[in-house]
Amino acid sequence: MPPSIRLFFLQAHSPIHVGVGEGLGHVNLPTAREQVTGHPYLPGSSIKGVLREHAELGTPTNDTSRYGNDPVVKVFGPPTERAGDARGGVVFSDARLFFLPIRSIVGGFALATCPLILVRLRRELRLAEKLTEEQEKWFETLIRNGQSDQALVHPDSVILLSSGDQSAVLMEDLRVPAQAVEAMSSLAEALSGWGAWQKDDGDFFSRRLVVLPDTDFSHFARLGLELRHRVKIDADTGTAATSGPWLEEYIPAESLFFGLVQGRSTVLVHQTTPDGQPRDPVACTGQDCLEDLSGLVRPGTLLRFGGKSSGGAGRAFFRLV
Numbered sequence: 449m450p451p452s453i454r455l456f457f458l459q460a461h462s463p464i465h466v467g468v469g470e471g472l473g474h475v476n477l478p479t480a481r482e483q484v485t486g487h488p489y490l491p492g493s494s495i496k497g498v499l500r501e502h503a504e505l506g507t508p509t510n511d512t513s514r515y516g517n518d519p520v521v522k523v524f525g526p527p528t529e530r531a532g533d534a535r536g537g538v539v540f541s542d543a544r545l546f547f548l549p550i551r552s553i554v555g556g557f558a559l560a561t562c563p564l565i566l567v568r569l570r571r572e573l574r575l576a577e578k579l580t581e582e583q584e585k586w587f588e589t590l591i592r593n594g595q596s597d598q599a600l601v602h603p604d605s606v607i608l609l610s611s612g613d614q615s616a617v618l619m620e621d622l623r624v625p626a627q628a629v630e631a632m633s634s635l636a637e638a639l640s641g642w643g644a645w646q647k648d649d650g651d652f653f654s655r656r657l658v659v660l661p662d663t664d665f666s667h668f669a670r671l672g673l674e675l676r677h678r679v680k681i682d683a684d685t686g687t688a689a690t691s692g693p694w695l696e697e698y699i700p701a702e703s704l705f706f707g708l709v710q711g712r713s714t715v716l717v718h719q720t721t722p723d724g725q726p727r728d729p730v731a732c733t734g735q736d737c738l739e740d741l742s743g744l745v746r747p748g749t750l751l752r753f754g755g756k757s758s759g760g761a762g763r764a765f766f767r768l769v
Contacts, residue, residue, distance in 0.1 A: 452711040452734035454741075455576045455769040457644045458490065458543050458753075459705075462763040463674050463698035466490055466754040476694040479673060482544075485564070486670045488699050490753060492540035492707065498751050499766070500524040503744040519740035521716065522732045534716040537737025543705035544568060546644075547657070550668050553618040555607035559656045559702065560619070562665035563591045572708055578769060583638060586631035590659055599626040600659040603633055607656055617658055620672065624664055632657055643747060643767045644704060653702075674698040698761060709768070711738040742768055 466480045466488075479488050503520045525536030546569065547559040570587045573579040579587075593600055599617050601608050607617050608626055617626045636654030639645070645653055660668075679693040711734030732740075745766060752762040 452738060453576045454709050454711075454738055455572055455578060455642070455706060456543075456709055457546075457642070457704060457706050457765075457767045457769065458495070459645055459765045459767075460699055460701050460703040460763075461750060461765060462701050463676075463761050464490070464703070464754045464764060465696060465698045465756045465761050466494060467696075474695065475675065475697045477696040479697045479699055486666060487545040487565075488669070488673065488703075489545060490543035490705060490707075492542045494753060495543060495707070495766075496524065496536075496538075496540045498753055499741075499745055502749065502751055519744055522714065522730075523737050523740050523744060525714075526716075535712075535714050537711060537714045537732050537734065538741055539710045539712060541707040541709070543707040545669065545703065546706045547702075547704040548665070548669060548672065549700050549702040550619045550672055552607045552656075554609045555605075555656060557656065557702070558607045558617060558619055558658045559653055559704070560658050560660050560665055560668065562660050562662045564662050564665075566591050566659070569706055572706065575708060576769065578642065583634070586634040589629070589631040590635065593629065593631075593659075597625065597661055599624045599661070599664075600629050600632055601626050602636060602655050602657050603628045603630060604655050605632075605658075607658060620668070622664060622667070624660060626658070632659070642769045644706075645765075646748060674700045696756070698756075709738070709741065711735055711741075 464479075465477070467477050468480050480491065481488050500520070503524065521534070522537050524538070526534055544565070546565060547561050549557050550560050552558040566587060570579065570584075570591075573583075590600060601617065605628060608628060609616055609618055615626050615628075616623050633654075636650070636657055640647060640650040640654075674697070676696045676698060677693055678696055713731065713733050714737065716730040716732070745768065747767050748765050750763055751766055753764050754762045756762065
């Protein structure tokens with residue numbers, strides 16, 4: 449029987465702002481970050497809410513006569529006013545950072561990750577039973593080699609700068625010695641197979657992949673996000689309001705996240721029919737709920753996450769593996 453756990457990828461199509469209110473530093477509106485690693489993330493509750501809103505388009509769930517056959521209710525649960533009828537059939541984890549785009553002197557930009565993230569991804573792939581023995585081997589190679597002071601790149605990398613016997617990647621103000629390894633090609637091929645990005649884009653992104661040492665990646669994850677200066681215009685004067693400008697932090701476009709969604713059995717207990725007659729409970733297994741989710745959210749669906757959507761932020765592709 450297939451596991452009741454699926455992996456998902458979320459690829460930023462435009463900058464994303466998932467805020468945490470006012471900041472204490474120079475950034476007035478920072479993005480949400482993990483407390484320990486400092487990596488940006490997308491809360492699972494936010495992902496579930498966005499997917500539910502997408503699934504409900506044109507399909508209101510307050511009609512209890514449809515409950516038994518309504519995949520939206522089985523997957524996400526009843527609307528708030530009837531929350532006691534059942535629990536939702538899926539549970540979302542937070543979306544963790546996988547690849548972060550970083551400006552590169554060679555090749556335009558790099559898509560960077562690190563051994564810490566690869567360890568986390570390998571664990572999630574094992575839970576979803578998506579990891580083969582061959583993939584286990586090159587995962588181990590990338591994790592072990594990536595813990596040195598060298599970066600690892602694709603054999604056909606466009607971000608690698610070679611001069612004599614020395615090769616390096618030049619990102620922002622940092623120069624990191626680098627070497628091309630075949631395991632990066634295997635990772636790129638696996639990502640295309642899992643559907644992390646659209647097939648037509650696979651070669652473009654693959655040649656920009658790099659595994660940085662944990663310390664270097666942490667530097668970029670903390671200081672390398674996109675900052676936007678904003679100002680409010682006073683309607684009377686047509687100039688900047690006295691409140692002054694402020695600074696917002698965004699997860700840059702082309703960032704890639706991963707997470708898990710777990711199906712769980714649920715029983716929909718709706719007390720009576722519209723004419724007042726008792727109704728039998730409707731049961732749904734975790735696997736059934738995951739299949740319903742796949743039908744509600746098609747592969748590569750473009751959705752909006754976080755705030756500032758009226759300014760074009762928040763567009764992202766969501767894919768279940």
